[in-house]
Amino acid sequence: MQFSWFRIAVPLCFAVLSIVVAINGAAMPSPLPTAVGVCSLAGMALIWRDMSSKMKGGNRTMGSLFSQYLAVKAVGWLGRRQRRKLEADTLKVKQVQEEILLKRLRKNANTCYGRQYDFSSVKDSDGFRASHPITTYEHYHDLIKRIAAGEEKVIIAEKPLILAMTSGTSGRSSMLLSTKDTNTEFFLQGVAVCLEVMRQAFPETDSLQRTTKFFYTPIFRQSESGIPIGPNSSTPASSRHMLNLYTTPAPAFEVPSEKDTLYLHLLFALKDPSVGTLESNFASTVFYAFSALQDRWQELAEDIEQGKVSSALSLEPQVRTRLEALMKPDPERAAQLRSHFQEGFRGIAKRLWPHLHLVLAVDSGSNQIYGEMLRENYCKGVPFYSPFYAATEGLIGVNLWPQELNRRYLLCPRSMFCEFLPESSLEDETPQTLLMEEVKEGDSYELVITNASGLFRYRIGDIVKVVGFHNQCPIVEFQYRRGQMLSVRGEKVSEALFLDALKKAVAQWPGAQLVDYCCAESGILGDSIGGSDPHYQVFIELKGVRNLTEEQRYKLDICLQQDSAVYKSFRIKGSIGPMRVQLVAEGAFKELRKQMMAFSNTSPNTFKMHRVLRRKEYADFLLGKTVS
Numbered sequence: 001m002q003f004s005w006f007r008i009a010v011p012l013c014f015a016v017l018s019i020v021v022a023i024n025g026a027a028m029p030s031p032l033p034t035a036v037g038v039c040s041l042a043g044m045a046l047i048w049r050d051m052s053s054k055m056k057g058g059n060r061t062m063g064s065l066f067s068q069y070l071a072v073k074a075v076g077w078l079g080r081r082q083r084r085k086l087e088a089d090t091l092k093v094k095q096v097q098e099e100i101l102l103k104r105l106r107k108n109a110n111t112c113y114g115r116q117y118d119f120s121s122v123k124d125s126d127g128f129r130a131s132h133p134i135t136t137y138e139h140y141h142d143l144i145k146r147i148a149a150g151e152e153k154v155i156i157a158e159k160p161l162i163l164a165m166t167s168g169t170s171g172r173s174s175m176l177l178s179t180k181d182t183n184t185e186f187f188l189q190g191v192a193v194c195l196e197v198m199r200q201a202f203p204e205t206d207s208l209q210r211t212t213k214f215f216y217t218p219i220f221r222q223s224e225s226g227i228p229i230g231p232n233s234s235t236p237a238s239s240r241h242m243l244n245l246y247t248t249p250a251p252a253f254e255v256p257s258e259k260d261t262l263y264l265h266l267l268f269a270l271k272d273p274s275v276g277t278l279e280s281n282f283a284s285t286v287f288y289a290f291s292a293l294q295d296r297w298q299e300l301a302e303d304i305e306q307g308k309v310s311s312a313l314s315l316e317p318q319v320r321t322r323l324e325a326l327m328k329p330d331p332e333r334a335a336q337l338r339s340h341f342q343e344g345f346r347g348i349a350k351r352l353w354p355h356l357h358l359v360l361a362v363d364s365g366s367n368q369i370y371g372e373m374l375r376e377n378y379c380k381g382v383p384f385y386s387p388f389y390a391a392t393e394g395l396i397g398v399n400l401w402p403q404e405l406n407r408r409y410l411l412c413p414r415s416m417f418c419e420f421l422p423e424s425s426l427e428d429e430t431p432q433t434l435l436m437e438e439v440k441e442g443d444s445y446e447l448v449i450t451n452a453s454g455l456f457r458y459r460i461g462d463i464v465k466v467v468g469f470h471n472q473c474p475i476v477e478f479q480y481r482r483g484q485m486l487s488v489r490g491e492k493v494s495e496a497l498f499l500d501a502l503k504k505a506v507a508q509w510p511g512a513q514l515v516d517y518c519c520a521e522s523g524i525l526g527d528s529i530g531g532s533d534p535h536y537q538v539f540i541e542l543k544g545v546r547n548l549t550e551e552q553r554y555k556l557d558i559c560l561q562q563d564s565a566v567y568k569s570f571r572i573k574g575s576i577g578p579m580r581v582q583l584v585a586e587g588a589f590k591e592l593r594k595q596m597m598a599f600s601n602t603s604p605n606t607f608k609m610h611r612v613l614r615r616k617e618y619a620d621f622l623l624g625k626t627v628s
Contacts, residue, residue, distance in 0.1 A: 055355060057210040057274045064244055065208050071245070072206070079196030082188055086398075089413045090471035094437050101125055101417040104450060113143065113155045117456075125417070125435065134421075134431070134448060134457045137174045144175055150225030155454035163223055164232030165601050166392045167608045173600040174392075178232040181452035182394050189412050190395045194387035201402045202383060204357045209276030211360075212247045212269040214285045215239075216258050218603035231603035232392050233281055247272050251322040258604050259292075260313045264323070266293050267300055267309070270337055271330065275353040278379075281605050283363035283370040283386075288590070290348070290378040297341045303327070305334035347380040359384045364407035365478045366608045369499060369514065377513075389478060392606075393460055394451045397476060408467055408475050411436065416452075420445035423463060426482070433457075439466050439474055446482065463494075484612045488521050488534035489575050491566045495611045501559040502540075509552050511544040516589035518611050520619040522577075533577030539622040541584050547628045553581040588625035592618060 047069070054069075089096045105119040105128065114120070122128045133139075146154050148163055160177040167173070199206050217237065220230035236243065236253035243250050252264040266289065269275055280286050293300070303310055307329035309320060340351040349356055359379055363371025363386045371384060389397035389409035394416060397409030411418060419433035423444040433448055444465045450456050461483055464476035480494035487493065498519065506514045520537040538556065557579045561568035570576040589609070595618065597607055613619045 055204075055207040055209055055274070055276070057208065057272060057276070059272070060208070060210075068208055068245055071242070072208075075192060075195055076199065076206075078188070079192040079194075079199070082192045083196050085414075086189070086193055086410075086412070087471075090410070090473040093413050093472040094435070096413040097417055097436055098125055100414055101128060101450060104417065104452065108155065108157050108454070111153045111155055111157055113454075113456075128450075129419070129433065129457070132457050134433070134459060135455070136459050140176075140455070140458075144177065147177065148175070148223035148225065148227060148229075150223075160227060160453065162220070162232060163227050163229040164392050165230060167600070167602050167606050173602065175229065176232075176392050176455070177453040178392075179453040182232075185412075185415050185452060186390065186395045189415050190388050190390065190398055193398050194385075197398070197400055197402060198358070198360070198385055198387070202358050202385070205277060207276050207357075209274050209355065209357075210247045210272060211245055211277040211279050212265065212275050213239075214262070214265055214278070214280040214289050216261050216604045217253045217256070218605060219256070221601075230601070231606040233603065233605040235603075235605065247275060249323065249326055251319050254319050255313075255315060257314060260315065262289060262292050263296065263300070263310065263313060265289065266296070267303055268326075270300055270352065271304055271327075271333065273333070273336075273353060274355055276355060277358045277360055278349070278356065278382075279360040281362065282608065283359075283361045283367045283374060283384075284607070284609065285604065286359060286361050287370040287374055287378075288593075290345070290374070291590075293348075294345050297337070301334045301337045301341070304337065305329065305331050346377055349379045350381050356382055358382065360387065362386045362388060364389070365481075366484075366495065366611055368496075369516070373514070389476070391460060391462070393449060393455060393458070394453065396447070396449075396462075400470070406467075406477065408477055410470050411474050411476060413473055417450040419448040419457065421448055421459070436474055437472060441466050441468055444479055483614070484610070486519055486521060486536055486612055488523065488536070489570050491564070491570055491576070493560070493564055493567055497563055498560065498611070501563045502538075502556060504559040504563075505552075505556040506542075508555050509542075509545060509548065513543040515541040515543055515586075516609065517541070518589075518592075518609065518613055518618075518622070520613040522580075524614065524616050525619055525623075526616070533574065535577035536579045537619065538579050538581045539584050539588075539619075539626075540581060541586065541589050543586075545583075548581065548583055554578065556581055582622065582626040583628035584622055584625040585627050588622060591625075592621060595621065 102122070105114070105122050108114045109119040117132050122131065140155070143154050144163070147160065152159065156177060156179060158179060160179055161183070162178045164176045164178040165173045166176065215234060215236060218230050218235055220228040223229055247269045248265050249268060252261055252268070255261045255264065278286055299310055299312070307327040309315070309323050309327060315323070337352065340348060343351065359374065359382055361384070363384055371386070375384060383403070385399070385402040386407045387399055387402075388395065389399070395412055396416065397411045399407060399409050401408055413436065418436055420435070420439050421431050421433055423446070425431040426446055434445070439445060442465070444463055447460050447462050447464060449458055449460055451458070461481050463479040463482065465479050466474045467477050468475040480496055484495050485492050486498060502514070502517060506512050517538065517540045519539070522532070522535045522537055525537060557571070561571055567576070571578070593607065593609065596602070596610065597604065610618070
């Protein structure tokens with residue numbers, strides 16, 4: 001429903017002015033207060049007029065719309081300010097990097113760690129690199145255990161906000177520190193900048209529509225000293241002041257079950273035909289949401305028709321009462337929804353929400369496959385923006401080119417001090433690093449970072465390719481995780497290389513649509529598969545086919561040989577055996593995802609599917625789900 005805000009605002013201004021006059025007495029007030037009052041009322045009229053020009057969500061109160069308008073304006077102002085600062089920083093990268101490094105070292109100079117490495121005497125980045133070794137997680141493991149037990153000033157000067165668990169894609173989850181500085185940097189240099197970029201690239205998102213954000217309340221446990229242990233990501237609790245911007249009501253986030261919370265996300269999103277944005281940390285979460293919608297649309301449509309919440313959901317009585325108070329029977333909307341669903345699910349998002357402007361989620365790296373499937377199927381015709389390159393360690397880069405399909409990220413020079421290990425020297429015992437101003441376009445490097453939360457010269461395991469420069473600052477594309485390489489004979493096949501070959505093979509399998517995949521090196525399976533030459537065990541879930549011929553399976557091996565000369569040479573020599581391709585049952589990867597999250601204490605907000613399995617239990621599980 002569209003409101004004529006200007007018609008409301010002008011009479012309201014005169015009414016308020018009359019009250020001011022009455023309070024001050026029968027006589028007209030003095031000129032200055034009157035002028036201020038008139039200017040203030042004129043400003044209000046302009047605000048209302050601006051609000052009236054924007055598209056609005058349905059069933060919104062004036063107060064809700066006004067608070068959203070003010071929030072959008074405030075973040076917009078902040079985003080423009082931060083974007084100008086970022087542009088200025090890219091003109092003096094070496095200076096900014098030196099500043100941020102010395103700031104971190106000075107702040108933590110009086111910790112046990114700072115004294116051990118004599119941070120107070122470090123004068124520049126050369127001195128730092130000469131006096132401090134390159135590190136991995138093992139270097140910090142015992143130090144973080146001491147912090148978890150309550151010891152202070154071990155690595156960082158302040159007490160961490162949480163002990164943040166990584167997603168564990170390259171092995172077991174690691175426990176890292178998360179500080180106020182980390183969160184502040186992420187918001188100012190990441191969120192604010194990317195929202196400004198989004199507004200410029202997709203001006204229709206500058207509206208008063210609601211967003212459907214797929215996120216969940218994680219389970220936190222406590223360390224011995226009471227520090228929360230859990231994921232370091234956007235959560236309903238950390239976003240509590242913004243929940244009125246989302247379609248999902250606050251009581252839904254009190255539901256512990258991810259499956260039930262997802263149902264509620266979908267239910268309240270479907271009730272609102274004016275949704276403007278779908279948002280999540282990762283494209284995988286959006287994909288899982290549409291998969292659930294495809295499975296449960298009839299139940300959802302029935303709830304909307306009858307104005308209830310499904311009895312199949314396990315809800316506390318008071319939570320159910322609060323949610324059902326927000327439901328009213330809407331047979332007209334239910335009929336619309338059924339009609340859309342019966343047309344099929346290709347392009348369903350734009351039919352359900354005709355004013356949907358954007359899907360906001362990271363769709364690079366291990367999430368590339370989900371972004372592609374969404375664009376080709378459920379969200380066909382809807383633009384995507386992959387805003388950040390970030391990790392548990394903090395903000396790494398921002399995407400200033402949202403409409404480009406190849407996801408590129410400008411490294412944020414004021415977020416982390418970055419060093420770069422050339423790809424050719426990753427296995428060297430004492431590798432030499434390069435700085436931001438020393439890297440070369442076209443070359444690939446492993447990132448080594450010094451962050452705001454106690455990691456110094458830390459190898460994060462990400463390999464990036466420098467694809468250009470913005471002023472003096474490198475622009476990178478994510479390539480792969482070191483721990484997610486396939487290598488049974490030293491051939492080193494990256495995730496990106498394997499996925500490209502897999503997509504080419506699937507394109508040659510008539511009617512097949514890729515749902516998910518992962519691989520295992522034959523060595524971890526042992527006797528499960530019998531004796532043979534080292535090879536890759538590939539697990540694939542497909543839609544549209546129930547079986548694959550041996551010839552079709554072999555297509556994948558041929559495609560990888562075409563893309564990787566090293567793999568081809570090993571295959572020709574017989575040092576690596578042919579791939580074994582296993583077609584798994586529908587839903588196998590959903591079940592695997594649950595197992596992985598349970599084992600690693602990972603939240604749905606931060607989970608990334610492991611493309612190379614390092615645990616035999618996971619590979620055995622998928623072997624048990626094999627149908628062909």
